[in-house]
Amino acid sequence: MKIATFNINGIKARIEQLTGWLQDQSPDVALLQEIKSQDDGFPREIFEDMGYRVETHGQKSFNGVAILSKLPLEDVTRGLPGDDGDEQARWIEATVMGSRAVRVCGLYLPNGNPAPGPKYDYKLAWMDRLQTRARALLKAEEPAVMAGDYNVIPQDEDAARPDAWRTDALALPDSRAAFRRVLNLGFTEAFRARTRAPGHYSFWDYQAGAWNRNDGIRIDHVLLTPQAADLLRDCWIEREMRGQDKPSDHVPVWVDLDA
């Protein structure tokens, strides 16, 4: 089962790249973030015609997550539990029925800038709720994946210029600690289970020629429960996507599971 997480930065602006990518790479499951569309504005027929089931959790203008799957989906839920007043569409879950059933969570974690401030408070509160959901997934003792744009640079080696991010919400110690707290519950960070080296990024800003200078950061992550980690065949970042015409500022991160 090949699963890719991809922050597409707007479905309308990315239709061409996204459909080409699905044709070429044929993920079984694509977890999309920042669809920037409401559910009824999402061009689901385009993907259904390509053989994908489509589940969205959108909102107007900003945020929004979706699951595209060639495999059957069961028990789809929308929204991260823990705050009924949270209007932001950042979380969607489904069980993917492969040769093994895999619970898949697609997430778009709040950016949190400027920090300190209310947006940073929201980020940290959201990460507390993430930790609660993560505990429940572990308790089920089943293969589960939490993948998406975490908006966290886990360590200095995950940024080309770590000092430039020192006071940014993506790298502040409280952000890193909250990310580590989730990992330390017992999750495996798939990319780091396969690759130790620095210099691997999943995001390059549109500004200041960041891509041409390889001034990137690694903020898109795939976390696996122990039962999912046992199925891990490989994890890689598809950096070539950033060099295409009309790219997103993020690229896909893949896991291949024996499921």
Added chain:
DNA sequence: ATGTCGAATAGGATTCGA
């Protein structure tokens, strides 16, 4: 320093979010 992009509003330049 951002050197940018996407969406909404409004009816083409501006604002917000990233």
